Amino acid sequence: MEQGPQREEPPHRGGPRPGGPPPDLRTELDRIHEQLHTLTLAQERLRGLLDAVMAISRELELPVVLHRIVTTAMELVDARYGALGVLDENGDKLARFIPVGLSREEEAALADADLPRGHGLLGHLIRHPEPLRVEGISSHPQSSGFPPGHPPMRTLLGVAIGVRGQIYGDLYLTDRRDGRPFDSQDEDIAVALAGAAGVAVENARLYERVRSGAETFQRLLLPRLPDLHPFEGAAVYRPATVPGQLGGDWYDAILLPDKACAAVIGDVVGHDLKAAATMAQTRNMLRALLYDRRTPPALVLAKLDRTLQAVAGSSVATACLARIEPRGREWSIRWSAAGHLPPLVLTPDRRAEYLYADPGIPLGVDPAQPRPDHSRPLPGGSTVVLFTDGLVEHPARPIDACLDETARVAVAHAGEPPERLCRILADHHPSDGHDDLAVLVLRVPGGSPAP
Template sequence: MSEDSAGRAVVPIPALTDPERLRSLAETRLDATPDEAFDRFARLVGDLLDVPVALVSLVTADRQFFPGATGLPEPWAARRETPLTHSFCQHVVDVEVPMVLPDARLYPRVRRNPAIEDLGVVAYAGMPLTDLDGRVLGSLCAIDSKPRAWTAEQLRTLADLAAACSSELRLRIAVESAEQARRRAEEAHDRLAMLAGMSEMLGGTLDVATAVDRLGRAMVPLLADWCLITLVDRAGRPRTVAGFHWDPERAADTARFAALLATGLGPDSIIRSVLRTGRPVRREAAALADVERGATNPELVPLAERLGFGSHLSVPITATGGRAIGAVTLVNGPRRRGFDETDLRTALDVGRRAGQAVGNSRLYDEQRHVAEVLQHSMLPTLPVVPGVELAARYLPAADRVEVGGDWYDAFVQPDGDLVAAIGDVAGHDIEAAATMGQLRNLVRGDAYGRGDPVDEIMTHLDRAIRGLPVPTVATAVLARVRPGAPGLRVSWCNAGHPPPLLIPADGPVRALDGDRGTLLGLTRPPRRTRQELTLAPGDTLLLYTDGLTERRDRPIDEGEVELMAQLAGGAALPLATLCDRLLAAAHRREDDVALLALRAR
């Protein structure tokens, strides 16, 4: 029970809060502003019944407003509404029959109503205004400031006008219902289109953050005013929360709400319940108490109020096997309808599809991590060698797991010589990387501690590949670097690999073509040959794999010419900077890239 402004007890009328009646009232799309059609009804009542005040009064759960009015005193005429404390028409809604009072001051039900003094309501006659189902939305009323004996003819005229006024209300409701049906049909079509395209949309990326962003932007505002997407770790703890709102001006509040929610979910929160049970939770009419009850951070409540909190729906994001790996929460503000069973079915479908996408993304991330660990374990740490500067880089093929068959190696012999190698095993997957690891280890095991020329070491490598056997075909360059006086003496053997490039300190870049030889792993390998040169101080030797020059849309010769152009002036650059420049130019290539550069000091 509440009190009016004078402290008098006000008994609530249950009929005023009937949801169906309030829905019909909302569908009239009328408010406390003048409407010409209803102002005309008020004027007719005033003229035909000869009363100073006539109103088309519609009654909500907490006020009455007048889309049609004539003769109201100020300030009520400008406001076009009053609180229920000043309402006679609420009693027409309650009793659902006409209420006729010759002198309101004599009737216990209304004699203390402040409208008698504030609005001058003494004589009152109100006829129900109804929707198609007979629910009373308000009244068409005639008011006099002095006692009045209403005649049967006046009441009949008022009833006829109320019937016509009700017809106008029903027409407004019908038009709005038809418009709502049209909007719902369009919304259903848009939802079906969204669901039809969601698998492709989410399947187009293996990045979890991108998938979450696409999902959120697809749902808002189509399914809700704003939404939250919560993902959990293997222990079931919220790992990330992302928020999306239809209004760009609310982006900061949404982001803040999502950030707080990641650590601010209490044990009684709805999202935790969904994550724990795997069952959805829907509130067609919600209150901020839902947020307050489930949050540990008090800042979440005012944020939710600013974002709009009238109804909400939370569904699980389910992975294979039905395990909840997250939750989607849809929220509507008070001005948008509450969520219904259709919304629930759509959201559950979204949760299932999102679960597949997130599950695939996580599986890819796990495989990618394993591949990265494997690849980096196979990329050696370059040694420190007096008189030699070394730099190396590895770039995996674009859009593939970061592992492949390209490799490089450099190690110091017991006699102080440096052995440098680079190679390429066919393939861009885990199997290629595993084979590459075997080949690299064969090179190390065969060359370490031996003073044999590089061509003989390459011949031993051919025999080992055939005899063990190692199921591969590969290219490689093996070089031995020995300090000279001054500079470095280099001998190398090429097994079908792109030739090394020489970047002199004071001359043009040139390819050390010579004899490229044939691939490693052939049934009948040829006799291997070696080549030699001397690097003067400042000269640079570049070993690289063909991913640096090959592209499907052009001949390899063009790629080699482009590479040599990129190396022009490279002798003046720090070796690491030169390598980085080459990798930047190789971005988004179709093949792995490995390179090893050495410079005489």
């Protein structure tokens, strides 16, 4: 069937067909879309910068802070390599250099290379601590080249990290992953991060000074163990990871006039100057009370409790006091606890046993309450381990599991000298480090006691 002639529509004058935007409007829409995309990227980078500043400010350990600064800067500007140069006290050369981004092969190739000395572009940034952007490192007049085995690098962005006008070090970023040189936005991001990094570095350095001072003060309050012959003894103290926190952990061991060896470990409740002062008072009082010949540990703790109530007021403390003494041809351990964890005994044949018994109540709670004494034979050559709860307490783990883990470590190293065994137990503790810890190790002479 034939169709009639088709009617042609006249061409649309003045631009594209109806329904499509005119060219100038389409160009404007493309420009707005590009601006929105750029704004979105800027917001994402700003959000990333804020997150990075918060993450850096939460760190207190200086090595962690320094490494975190470099990795964060690399993420924000998408750099392939990064490094942080820490200046010496005079501020004229590098004392530390922390590179990030090298592969294992690249690290191996640079294993014998010396620490960068701050020459070339690194030295230029040290002498002129303004932001530096370089599109061609090798062609820059200040460039001094790379050592053998160094990966090739083309572009550089460097900014100084300062703390109240004092330059601490310099942050170096090289080679964006997209191959383009660093731009002004990258520089703004790096400068902003360097400002926050300066504050974080200052906080970390202050943390180190406070922690070091608190630890020194705490150690000055603790005794150096005297000669305990024929026994062997050693002790170790480790502060908590919380900055500037004073602890109440203490220990002592002395040889008594009746040839028994007394060992005690305790923990005053609190983490302040009052706890530290009470700890020193408690230790000194206990030494005086121990010199009564053959006084049972429970009676000594009862006297100590009454004395503390009169001198230190309402302070509360836990303690475990043990006497290792000869009984005929055997050794014996006699102990009493005041709300403290039980002693751990390691026998010469490498068996471990906690001396579970009535733990009593802490010192400073009710001096009128009776305190129990406990006693049992002790083979010659045995090792007695006393410790505070900072060694075994972890909020996410049962205390029994932590005690079992400590016993396994002790058994595995039972033949070590007391000093080394102390360090091993403190180094491999199952706790979370929120509290200070103390360990006291006492080794009984082998064989039977002398008449």
